[in-house]
Amino acid sequence: MTTTRYGALLRGINVGGNRKVPMAALRDVLTGLGHSDVVTYLQSGNAVFTDTTGADESALAAALGDAVQERFGFEVDCLVRDGAYLKSVADACPFPAASLRPKQLHVTYLSERVDPERFAAIDQESYRPEEFRFGDRALYLYVPDGLGRSRLAVALSRPGLYRGTVATSRNWNTVTKLVELTHD
Missing domain, CATH: 3.30.70 (Alpha-Beta Plaits)
Structure with missing residues (x-):
């Protein structure tokens, strides 16, 4: 089983009191998607998690966006990038x-x-x-x-x-x- 560490970047949450996504709730969402070792950073939509499903970054981002919309009632653009990519940037x-x-x-x-x-x-x-x-x-x-x-x-x-x-x-x-x- 391959495990990969990813960073999730959510666009435009918790800005000016709008589109509120508490970081504890974001950790719950990611855990609910089957991810482990979930950590959030700051209040601006940054999370890191380990995935064992082998899904690609686009599929992981889409699943996260869907889960956030279901939980909070609004759409959020999400990007998911593996640790190697984040380091290369x-x-x-x-x-x-x-x-x-x-x-x-x-x-x-x-x-x-x-x-x-x-x-x-x-x-x-x-x-x-x-x-x-x-x-x-x-x-x-x-x-x-x-x-x-x-x-x-x-x-x-x-x-x-x-x-x-x-x-x-x-x-x-x-x-x-x-x-x-x-x-x-």
């Missing part, structure tokens, strides 16, 4: 993560590769020193003054850029913590 960071403050670096995880042409209308030069780069089903965002002051983050949040693609962002602290939790 952290390792492939095109920015000098070790020399930056964690609030300066973010990763938007994507359900699929996106065509960079979708982002061609964003003139990166006009946002310098802020910058973004693409990775494997990920977009890396460097914001030296933090996300709250980022004009580039606003431009990257336009809905049409991600049409048909689930996109959910995490700061660098969360990126590295998910790697740590999936590699215990």
Whole structure:
């Protein structure tokens, strides 16, 4: 029996008091789906679990989304990625993560590769020193003054850029913590 450690990323829960999903309840949902060693991180929709079913990431994400909707009554986009992928995203960071403050670096995880042409209308030069780069089903965002002051983050949040693609962002602290939790 193969066991794999996964990270689950739920989009847009517990933001501004909306779409509340208590982390204890999320752990119960994941356990109810047959997963073990379930751990949540923060209140923003991050969970780690061990799966023994051998299901692929898409099937695991769909099952989690269905279970959350059944339990809480609203849809939530979910991404599930194995620990090896999460580590590869952290390792492939095109920015000098070790020399930056964690609030300066973010990763938007994507359900699929996106065509960079979708982002061609964003003139990166006009946002310098802020910058973004693409990775494997990920977009890396460097914001030296933090996300709250980022004009580039606003431009990257336009809905049409991600049409048909689930996109959910995490700061660098969360990126590295998910790697740590999936590699215990």
